[in-house]
Amino acid sequence: MGENGDIYVLHVDDETEFADVAAMHLERADDDIAVVTAASASEGLDVLRSDPVDCVVSDHDMPGMDGLEFLKAVRSSYPELPFVLFTGKGNEEIASDAISAGVTEYLQKDVGTDQYTVLANRIRRAVSENRAKSALEESERQLATLISNLPGLVYRCRNEPEWPMEFVSDGAEELVGYDSETLESGEVSWSSLIVADDRETLWEQVQTCIAASEPFEVTYRVETRDGERRWMWERGRVVGSDEDGVELIEGFITDITARKAREQELQREREFTENLVDAIDDVFYLVGFEGDLIRWNDTATEVTGYNDEELSSMSAFDLFPEPVHNHVAETVRETFETGHSTFEAPLLTKAGDEIRHEFRGSLIEDTDGNELGIAGIARDITERKARERKLEQYETLVENVGDAMYVLDTDGTIVMVNDAMSDRLGYDREKILGSDPTRFMPAADVETATETIARLLEDPERTWATFEMHTIDSDGERTVNEDKVAPLFDSDGEFVGSVGVLRNIADRKDRERELERYETIVEAVGDPVYTLDDDGVFTYVNEAIEQMTGYAAEELVGEHIGEIMTDDDLDRGDELVRLLVTDPDVETTTLEMAVVTRSGERIPTENNMAILPSADGEFTGTAGVIRNITKRKERERRLSEFASVVSHDLRNPLNVVQGRLSLAEETGDVSHLGDAAAAATRMERLIEDLLTLARQGETVGETAEVDLATTAERAWENVDTGDATLSFGPTTEIEADPDRLRELFENLIRNSVEHGSTSSRTGSDDSVEHGSTGTRSQAHENSVEHGTPNDDRTTPLTVTVGALDEGDSDGASGFYVEDDGVGIPPDEREGVFERGYTTSNGGTGFGLAIVADIADAHGWTVSVTESGAGGARVEFTTSRDDR
Template sequence: MSSQGDEISVLHVDDDPDLGDLVAVHLERISDDISVCTERSAADGLDRLSERAFDCVVSDHDMPTMDGLEFLKIVREEYGELPFILFTGKGNEGIASDAISAGVTEYLQKGVGTDQYTVLANRIERAVGERRAKTALEESERMLSTLISNLPGMVYRARNEPDWPMQFVSDGAAELVGYSSAALESGEVSWGTLIKESETERLWKTVQTCIDAGEPFEVTYRVETADGEDRWMWERGRVVDTDDDGVELLEGFITDVTAREERERELADQRAFTEKLIDSVDDVFYVVGPDGSLVRWNDTVPSVTGYTDTELASMGVDDLIADDDREKLWQVFEETIETGYGTVEAGVEAADGETLQYEFRGTRIDDERGDLYGIAGIGRDITDRKRRERALREYRTLVENVGDPMYVLDTGGRIEMVNEAMAVHLGYDRSEIVGSDPARFMPESDVEAATEHIRDVLADDERTWAVFEMRTVSADGTVRVNEDRVAPLFDGDGNFDGTVGVLRDTTERKQRERELERYETIIEAVGDPVYTLDDEGVFTYVNEAAERLTGFEPDALVGEHISTIMTGGDIDRGSELIRAMLSDPSRRNATFETDIVDQSGDNTPIEIHIALLPAPDGEFNGTAGVIRDISDRKQRERQLAEFASVVSHDLRNPLNVVKGRISVAQASGDVSHLDAAASAADRMDDLINDLLTLARQGETVGETATVDLAALAGQAWADVETGEATLEKRGTATVEADAARLRTVFENLFRNSVEHGDTSSRTGADGSMDHGPPAGDAAPITVSVGTTDDGFYVADDGAGIPPAERQNVFERGYTTSDTGTGFGLAIVIEVAQAHGWSVSVTESDAGGARFEFTTSPVS
């Protein structure tokens, strides 16, 4: 009969034991869900209620000590709305009224027959059912209220209109957006006004699309809270009803997901960063699925393999790995899946057919459920390393098979490795040699010499090895003299890591090599360019000195034709000489002058000494030559010719005067002609002195020192006949110079100003100015020496030098004076140029001559 399906426990209280038992039997028979506990008094019933819970109480009214109504009142006080049925044989309106007033659930009067028990059972089930339903509803409401109050957001009911007017808002609104539920429900604040304007249109379209499809909607959007902060909201809702106006009513839940959005954006940024980082890695990065498919790769993979991303997307590892390495690769692949990590070396076949050697290091990766996702790893190009390893094996093979003894010493100088040839050379097993001190097998002095040579090499960045003679003593006492070529070893960080050496017997071959080295050393030490040409005129050797003359590095000339640095006509002349030497067995060398064309296209006069290269078969095998720059010689020859011309011209005139005057004096007896002859002789003496001074100046200076210009000018002034002229020193400075030669400069300039600078004179040169004797009323000359920003000057207040003649005054022999030598100012410019200075002539502030020297720097 029970529709609840749950057991109903009933406490039955009746002082009649027979009736109590009868009620229990009938109720439990009528309903399988009802179980009855019977007590004989109200007091016992209260004790039983305190011990266990019952779903319903059935009580008689007339009972001793405590009747049913008193029992009911106590139950209501202590057990609230526990269903209570008054089942009494004594019934009247007064009892019923009192029972109802006391809060009885049901009032049932006992009757005759068994039907009354069916009614009682129904009343019990109905009362308990209602009680349970009410309790469940209250609990549901309580739980819902608790849930809503604890939700991190708000529950709402709203009209489906653009401003989303709220009909109900839970208490979470204040914490969510800073506005109270009442403010949102009253319309004081519209939810739609909180939504960011940029989100409004998208949000409305999304919600309406879901409503039209009859589906719930989920949206994420931004709102502005009461304090002006932007927050991200996540909302889920659906249509639940329609109001009288036909507007859909929406119910849903809104919560703050700002932190989640920020995390997602942060994760997105991190993923983007990771992607960029992976793509920036020079090594190959890959993710391979369990079936060998390419799941992920970085930008290095296309650049290395030559395949496009589209092509790679349809490829697997088998398409990239060389055939010979696939079986090995898959074996390691399976091991990596089992152990979590694996390494394998394999060839990668690029799109152009090239095979690259790679080392792959992979790690098993699982998905979020813990299932195998694939293998991720790095592939590193070891093609160069493989080449080095192969080269190392080859070197080891060479070391073991070469006939020369070889050894390696550690940083402490003990023998770390020897090859078989060394063991044979010394007459010991390798095991007896390795770990020993070298002094066991050679004199201590030779060991010290080797150590010193290594120190020298380490101290010289230009050297990588050294060669010296070393004696070895074999196991049988035999002493051998060897050439030991030693070199330092360095680790990956460039630190000294030991020594390697190669021994060679001192044989005829060694003697030839030493002889050749001596020749090579001589050639490099010659200082002049040395070369060899093959029979086609192509350079086969050029020493380093050639670069200074031609501008070409030796390596750049080797393999090039002689026409690279010589014109066709000069080549033809050289060819003629070679043919002449080939036709005359007694003539093995020749010399001729020509020009060489350097890398910039400039010509330089040279002298070439050529010789035929020896040829075992007697055929022409090419030539060797030494080139000498004769620019200076040619310049000196030109200067000598010029010098001789000047000397022959300028000395001849006064010599003719001397001869002519003496002849006239001898013939006429007039000794007055001897004065003219003496004057001409004095001029010859002056000319010879200037020529000697000019010849001694040369083009270089002697030892230089820091010279005080003002002090040196004062000394020079004292050595010149200056008459009434005065010297002014305007400021002072120091200059790096050859003091003696600079003093000559000052003396010549002072002499030029004093002798030729008075204002009544005629402008000339050294010459420079050709004047007669100073006029009686002419003011004495003032000569000044001063400094400029980049040098110094010597000036006077005389008549000066006309602009048209200033370019000529420094020429040798230039003079407009009958008594000047024309070499004074030539000496000045020679000394200036020898110091690397420049000198120019201009007008002084007083209108005289000013000679400016640019020496920069001066101090």
């Protein structure tokens, strides 16, 4: 137990300052909590092995063993110990992995002190639940003792197939007809009493529980001394082993034959009723007086999306939208008054969908005339309502569409025309109906229509066809039309007539010529341009599409746009098209989508879409221009990564500042202000390094032949190097951006000088020494990357710059920077150039990331190895001779 209370918490965080602040606030938030801190997962495991701990709180991002690895290590030795992952770098993947590994709680670090109250509550809850679980296990043990004293047979036997009994209570003779001595002597084995069909299953069930160190509960049949079959219920567990190493089982057996008979009868009745109810395709329900759901069938769960457990806790009103609750309540009252009711209402599913149903209910009473509830059937009438609405829509469409429409019966007589047809012909509708089409059309055109319908009837693959024909109005004026005709069939598939839609095409030639001019313009556009019909099928694509997708324009025309889109993008595109169609204020819209090429590559693009204009205002399709936005997406990705680093690395020092200021304000102890200022200084250094990365990135300016030694000396003057010395090996000139090369040297020199050494080393006899000028550059402001300043070194550090020896570098040319400090462990060398990587509490982790960016911008490769003196050596390969 802790000194401040009875909950002892281990807090593991490599940010020791943050861990101390968190400990203070946790103990303030809950007097029963006492906190001990550890700076690493390995140190935390040492604490667990030596001290009693009620709960572990751990960060995620830590050097060596991270939070998830620490969690797995704790679970392997302390499977029930509460573990709270308290991290500043949270995402769904980390949360999912933590849950899979058995984390008790997952909490993301936030700014401010309120988070510690939340953390304290989570700790108390986790510890309380763990202690309650232990108490429950003790209760279960006591319950097992109570069950063993119930009337029946108490026994001890060896765990062998024959179940040889060592002790049997006096209840044996009443159960099976044999006395205890007969069973204990082995004259009659318990296994011989078990019905043969049950023996193998019983043995497997018992052994499975024993292998899992669990008690077993089984039911099986026995045959008594009188030949009667009875059902037995048995509970037992392994209590030890005999001198031969055979497991000993103690347990209790009782006769449940009567209960089994009742259960089987009830089960048969229940299965019959449930099978009957579940066989109904419609929703079956039984509702109580207050609207509580008493019974439902499988169709109800399928239609609503709720499982049986969820429905059992719901009211019938939960399955209806709120606006119809009053109507439903009134119908329920009506049913109790009249005995039956019928009404229509939407059924509300778990997904929020509303499905129109017709409800027919009747009052149910028991044999004594007591009212039990309302039983009924709910039938989905969505299709019926849809057919009614569709018929209304078709009637509205036919009467309001701009095209002339007509219907002929099997004899070719006009039986229906819309207003547009009446206007086209110049006659009242009554004078048209019942007429022969030749009254209003040339006989030759009527004959063409008849032949077209005949061909459609002979070809089941075709449902409609078009041809050009003329109409003659009441003034004798002729109009050229495109007639789209289709045969009509009844529900039995019998031909009952035909339908035709006439469209005036006098202006078509003018539009075709205008279209040719537009096509010339579109082909000149560098981006892919397309048009789709109302089904999403390409009707036109310019030649630029081939360069992007690998498909020639003629290959895509006639294909659905889904050929080059993903299903998700298609769904989003459909939504945007519906917006364009329904909202008159929206003329164009943009869809970001992935274009799927012939080879399967996905190219991020921006699709600027608009509705195709039409003379009659009907939707005829869309047009669009597709632009490759790969470079923009890459910029956005880099910005996202940059923002992620900023939010993560600034969070801990910001927490320290706020925590220390809060403690100073609460306690009046101004010593907290110094720690707050130190954390603020670290934030300033982080921001400066981040700004360097943001302003310069991976670019270089104009390059020239630059002398390594001269540039290294200038960099040395801009870094606070203390009593360290600079020396040179063989040097040379390289092609580089002078300013960025100097910045590279500044960061490497600063890293060598500040990472320190705990051992003495002698410098090179021929080194050229350089003192510090005291100038503090941006590179110096970067914090220490690999340790603390060299406080215990007795010999000044030496930093050496030189050209690579081609004989030692496999024909490569370049340069190196090395020191005689502590060096970098081999298992850390691959990660030292990553943004945010640092092994120091004060480091920003961006100095060497800047070095890597500068090298990449020049096209150089960079690697870390060990210097001859055992320190760090960074090599830059500028070119390689592969001969």
